[in-house]
Amino acid sequence: MTSITPLEPLGPSRELLPTEPGFFTHWQQLLTFNRDHKIVGLQYMLSSFVFFLIGGLLAMLIRAELLTPELNVVTRQFYNTLFTMHGSIMIFLWTIPFLVGMTNFLLPLMIGARDVTFPTLNALSFWVFFTGAILMLVSFFTPSGAADSGWWSYPPLSVQSGFGNLFSGESIWLLSVLLGGIASIMGAVNFVSTIVWMRAPGMTLFRMPIFVWAALTAQTMQLIFLPVLTADLILLYFDLNFGTPFFNVADGGDPVLYQHFFWFYSHPVVYVWILPVFGVFSEIIPAFTRNPLFGYRTVALATASFAVITGFVWVHHMFAGDTPGWMRLLFMATTGLVAIPSGIKIFAWTATIWKSKLHLDTAMLFAVGGVVMFLLAGITGVMLSAVPVDLHVNNTHFVVGHFHYVVNNTIVMGLYAAIYFWFPKVTGRLMAEGWGKVHFAFMFIGSTLTFFPMHILGLQGMVRRISSYQPDLQEWNVVSSLGAFLLGVSVLPFIVNAIVSWKHGVVAGNNPWQATGLEWTLPSPVPKETFEATPTVLQPPYNYGDPNVVLFDPSDPY
Amino acid sequence: MKKSTEIVFYVVATALIIVLSFWLGHKAYDWMPVAATVEAQKVDDLFSFLVWLGSIIFLGITSVICFSLLTCRAERGDFTEGHSVRQNTKLEIIWTVIPMILVAVIVTRSVVIYDMLDVEGLDLLISEGKFTQLVKTALAQTSSTPGGHHHPGQPSPAAVTLAQAPGAPDSTINTIGVTARQFSWNFAYPDANITSTELHMPVNQPVRFSLTSEDVLHGFYVPEFRLKQEIIPQRTIDIVLTPIVEGNFTLHDSQLSGTYFALMDADVVVESEESYQQWLTQVASLPPTPAPNPAFDEYSHPQPSLLGHVDPAIAPKAPPIVNYHS
Numbered sequence: 001m002t003s004i005t006p007l008e009p010l011g012p013s014r015e016l017l018p019t020e021p022g023f024f025t026h027w028q029q030l031l032t033f034n035r036d037h038k039i040v041g042l043q044y045m046l047s048s049f050v051f052f053l054i055g056g057l058l059a060m061l062i063r064a065e066l067l068t069p070e071l072n073v074v075t076r077q078f079y080n081t082l083f084t085m086h087g088s089i090m091i092f093l094w095t096i097p098f099l100v101g102m103t104n105f106l107l108p109l110m111i112g113a114r115d116v117t118f119p120t121l122n123a124l125s126f127w128v129f130f131t132g133a134i135l136m137l138v139s140f141f142t143p144s145g146a147a148d149s150g151w152w153s154y155p156p157l158s159v160q161s162g163f164g165n166l167f168s169g170e171s172i173w174l175l176s177v178l179l180g181g182i183a184s185i186m187g188a189v190n191f192v193s194t195i196v197w198m199r200a201p202g203m204t205l206f207r208m209p210i211f212v213w214a215a216l217t218a219q220t221m222q223l224i225f226l227p228v229l230t231a232d233l234i235l236l237y238f239d240l241n242f243g244t245p246f247f248n249v250a251d252g253g254d255p256v257l258y259q260h261f262f263w264f265y266s267h268p269v270v271y272v273w274i275l276p277v278f279g280v281f282s283e284i285i286p287a288f289t290r291n292p293l294f295g296y297r298t299v300a301l302a303t304a305s306f307a308v309i310t311g312f313v314w315v316h317h318m319f320a321g322d323t324p325g326w327m328r329l330l331f332m333a334t335t336g337l338v339a340i341p342s343g344i345k346i347f348a349w350t351a352t353i354w355k356s357k358l359h360l361d362t363a364m365l366f367a368v369g370g371v372v373m374f375l376l377a378g379i380t381g382v383m384l385s386a387v388p389v390d391l392h393v394n395n396t397h398f399v400v401g402h403f404h405y406v407v408n409n410t411i412v413m414g415l416y417a418a419i420y421f422w423f424p425k426v427t428g429r430l431m432a433e434g435w436g437k438v439h440f441a442f443m444f445i446g447s448t449l450t451f452f453p454m455h456i457l458g459l460q461g462m463v464r465r466i467s468s469y470q471p472d473l474q475e476w477n478v479v480s481s482l483g484a485f486l487l488g489v490s491v492l493p494f495i496v497n498a499i500v501s502w503k504h505g506v507v508a509g510n511n512p513w514q515a516t517g518l519e520w521t522l523p524s525p526v527p528k529e530t531f532e533a534t535p536t537v538l539q540p541p542y543n544y545g546d547p548n549v550v551l552f553d554p555s556d557p558y
Numbered sequence: 559m560k561k562s563t564e565i566v567f568y569v570v571a572t573a574l575i576i577v578l579s580f581w582l583g584h585k586a587y588d589w590m591p592v593a594a595t596v597e598a599q600k601v602d603d604l605f606s607f608l609v610w611l612g613s614i615i616f617l618g619i620t621s622v623i624c625f626s627l628l629t630c631r632a633e634r635g636d637f638t639e640g641h642s643v644r645q646n647t648k649l650e651i652i653w654t655v656i657p658m659i660l661v662a663v664i665v666t667r668s669v670v671i672y673d674m675l676d677v678e679g680l681d682l683l684i685s686e687g688k689f690t691q692l693v694k695t696a697l698a699q700t701s702s703t704p705g706g707h708h709h710p711g712q713p714s715p716a717a718v719t720l721a722q723a724p725g726a727p728d729s730t731i732n733t734i735g736v737t738a739r740q741f742s743w744n745f746a747y748p749d750a751n752i753t754s755t756e757l758h759m760p761v762n763q764p765v766r767f768s769l770t771s772e773d774v775l776h777g778f779y780v781p782e783f784r785l786k787q788e789i790i791p792q793r794t795i796d797i798v799l800t801p802i803v804e805g806n807f808t809l810h811d812s813q814l815s816g817t818y819f820a821l822m823d824a825d826v827v828v829e830s831e832e833s834y835q836q837w838l839t840q841v842a843s844l845p846p847t848p849a850p851n852p853a854f855d856e857y858s859h860p861q862p863s864l865l866g867h868v869d870p871a872i873a874p875k876a877p878p879i880v881n882y883h884s
Binding site: 061071072073074075076077078080144145148149150154156157160161162249250255256289290291292293294295296297298318320321322325328329332333336337339340343344346347350351353354355356357358359360368371372375376379380382383385386387388389391392394395396456459460461463465466467468469470514540544545 | 589590591600601604605608609612615616619620622623626627630631632634636637638639640641642643644645646649650653654656657658660661662664665667668669671672675773774775777779781782784785786787788790791792793795808810811812813814815816817818819820821856860861863864865869870871872
C-alpha cells in the first residue's frame with residue numbers, strides 16, 4: 001500500500017474565516033426575492049422536495065387502490081386525478097425544479113463564476129415557478145377537483161368537460177405548467193449564458209466537469225424544445241376556455257397535432273432531467289474510485305450529442321396511434337440511436353470502476369445503484385423502440401415500469417447521490433453514513449419491488465391508468481404496492497438524517513471526499529462571496545490517478 | 559490471481575452469461591399471454607430476441623460492476639489514487655461501434671417483422687411468413703385445392719384448409735366495424751347486418767377491424783392478439799389480424815378515455831368457422847336490445863369509497879342497443 005497522498009486539487013483552498021458565515025444564515029432568506037444563486041438554488045431544492053413528498057403520497061394512494069382488483073379506496077374520478085397530479089407534480093414540481101436548483105447552486109461554483117449572468121432574472125424564475133406550483137396544488141380544491149386527463153392532457157378528453165370555466169382543474173393545470181415553462185426558460189437563458197461567458201480563465205470546454213457539459217446541453221435543449229410545448233398548451237387553453245378549434249376534430253382541428261407538439265418537447269425533456277444526473281454520476285464515480293473519468297472527452301461529446309439525437313425521436317410515443325408505417329420505422333431507427341451515447345456513458349463509468357480503489361460511501365452507492373437501474377431502463381427502452389413490441393406494450397404497465405426505472409430508479413437515485421455528495425457545501429457538515437446506507441437499502445429494494453413487476457404486468461396486458469383490473473393480475477400488483485410502501489418509508493431515514501446532520505453532523509471541511517473540482521476548493525458551507533479572487537484552472541478535470549504520472553502539461557491541448 | 563487463471567475466469571463468466579441470457583430469451587415467451595394470432599407469434603419472436611440480447615448486455619455490465627465492487631475496495635481512509643488511465647481510443651471506438659451494430663441489427667429485424675405484420679391492413683402480406691409455409695404444406699397435401707396462389711383481397715387458401723370449413727367466404731376478407739365510445743364497444747357485422755357488444759370471429763381467417771370513435775381517443779387492445787391500435791375520432795383506421803387460437807379473450811380500451819376508462823372492456827370469442835356461422839345466423843334473428851354496461855351500472859349506482867369526488871367528470875353514454883350481448 002502506497003502512502004497516503006492527499007490531492008492538491010486546483011491550487012490552495014480557501015479557508016472560511018472565523019467571522020465569515022455561510023451563505024445561508026437564517027431561514028427567512030428563503031422567503032425573499034434573493035439574487036444569490038445559492039439561495040435561489042436552495043429555494044428551488046427545498047420547495048421541490050416538499051412537492052416530491054406530496055407527489056409520493058399520491059403514488060401511495062394509487063398503489064393502495066391497485067392492491068386489489070376491485071375499486072375500493074378512491075372513486076374512479078379521483079383515481080384519474082391521482083395519476084394525473086402524481087405525474088404532473090413529480091415532473092413539473094419536483095424533477096425539473098430540483099435540477100434547476102441544483103444547477104443554480106453548483107454551476108457557478110464549478111466554473112469559477114461569482115454568480116449567474118442575470119441574478120435578478122434568476123430570482124424571478126424561482127418565484128414564477130413557485131406561483132405556478134402553488135396554483136397546481138390549489139387546483140385540488142376547485143369544485144370539480146384537479147386535472148384528471150393524464151399529464152399528457154390529450155384532447156379531446158382534456159377539453160371535454162369544464163368548457164369555459166377558467167377555474168376548472170384542467171384550466172389551472174394548464175396555467176401552472178405554462179408558468180413552470182416560463183420559469184424554466186428564464187433558468188435556461190441564465191445557465192447557457194453563464195456557461196458561455198462566465199467560466200474562469202483556463203476553464204476551457206474540455207476542462208469543464210461533465211455536470212457542466214450536461215447543464216449546457218440540457219438547458220440548450222430547454223431553449224430549443226420548450227417553446228413548442230408552451231405554444232401547444234396555449235392553444236389547448238384557448239380550445240378549453242374560448243372554444244377555438246385547434247385540436248377539435250369536429251371543426252377541422254387535429255388532436256394528433258397536439259400529440260406531435262407535446263412529445264416534441266416531452267421526449268427531449270427526459271434528457272433534460274437525466275443528463276444532469278449522468279453528470280452527477282460522472283462527478284461521484286471518479287471521486288470514489290480514485291480514478292479519472294475514463295474517456296472524458298467521449299463522454300462530454302456523447303452528452304452534447306443528446307441535444308441533436310433526441311430532437312428526432314418523439315413519434316415513438318405515438319407508434320400505436322394513426323402513424324403511417326414509414327414514420328413508425330423511421331422513428332424506430334432514430335430512437336435506436338439514443339442507445340449509442342447512452343452506451344458510451346455506461347461503458348465509461350464501468351471502466352472507471354474497473355480496477356479502481358473503491359470507497360462505498362452512501363453517495364457512491366446511490367450513484368452505482370442509479371447506473372445499474374439506468375442500464376435496465378435503457379434495455380427496456382430499446383425494446384420499446386422496436387415497433388412490433390411497442391404495439392403490444394404501449395400504454396401498458398411495461399411502459400410505466402420502464403419510465404419509472406428512468407425517473408425514479410435512475411434520476412431520483414442520482415439526486416440523492418448528489419445530495420449526500422454536496423450536502424457539505426450547503427451545510428458545512430456531512431450526512432450520517434449509517435442512516436444513509438439504510439436509506440439506500442430501502443430505496444434500492446423498494447424501487448425494484450415497485451417497478452420491476454410492472455414490466456411483467458405490462459407484458460401480460462395490464463393497461464396503464466386503470467383503476468380496477470382482472471383478478472389474475474393481482475399477485476404482481478401486491479408485490480408492486482408493498483414495494484411502493486417500502487419506497488415511501490425509505491424517505492423517512494433520509495429526512496431525519498438531513499435535518500439532524502444539518503445541525504449536528506460531522507464538520508466536513510473544504511474537501512471531505514478528496515475530490516477534484518473548483519467547488520471543493522471553497523469552504524463548507526460556501527460563504528456568500530464565493531471566489532474572492534477568480535481562480536485560474538490549470539489542470540484537466542477529474543485529475544485523479546497516480547499524481548506522479550498525471551502531471552500538468554502546459555502544452556496540453558485541453 | 560495469475561494472468562492465466564484470470565483469463566479462464568473471464569471466459570467461463572462470459573460463457574455463463576451467454577447461456578443464461580439465451581435461457582432468459584427462451585423463457586420470454588412465457589412472460590407473454592397466449593399468442594392467439596399469427597401476428598402475436600412474430601411479436602414474441604422479436605421480443606425473445608430482444609430479451610436475449612438485452613440480458614447479455616445487462617448481465618455482462620452488472621457482472622463487471624459487481625465484480626469490481628467485491629474485489630476493488632480501498633481501505634477506509636485510504637485516499638490514494640487509482641490508476642491514471644484516462645482513455646483508450648481503441649476501446650472507446652469498440653464500445654461506440656458495438657451499440658451501433660446492435661441497434662442496426664435490432665432495427666433491421668424489427669423492420670422485417672413489421673413488414674410481415676403489415677398492421678396497416680392494406681393487404682394480406684401478413685400471410686407471407688407463416689402462411690406461405692402453410693400454403694405449401696396445404697398444397698402438397700391437397701393437390702385438388704384450386705387457386706394455390708393468394709393475392710391481396712383474398713384469404714389464403716391455407717386459412718380455409720386449416721379452418722376445414724368449406725363455407726368460409728373466399729371472395730372478401732371479413733370486416734368487422736368497431737365503434738368505441740364512452741364507455742362501451744359496439745361491433746357491427748355489415749355482411750350479416752347485425753350488431754353485438756361481444757366480439758366474435760372465426761379462427762384461422764384474417765379479420766379486418768374498421769375502427770372508429772364517437773367521442774375521444776380510445777385504443778383497441780386484446781393482449782393475446784398483441785397489436786394495439788389507437789382510435790381517433792372522425793377517422794376510420796383499419797387493422798388486420800389473423801386469430802389462430804380458439805378461446806375467450808378480453809378487449810381493453812388502451813387509451814385513457816375518461817372516468818370509467820377501466821370498465822371499458824369487451825368479451826372476445828374466437829371460434830370455429832361453424833360455430834361462428836351459427837352465431838351469425840342465431841343473432842340475425844334477435845331484435846336489438848340495450849346491452850348491459852358496467853360503466854353505466856356503476857354510474858347509476860355509485861360505489862362507496864374512502865376518498866374522492868363522487869360526481870364523475872364524464873358521464874357514460876347510454877348503453878348501446880345491439881342484437882347480441884352476453
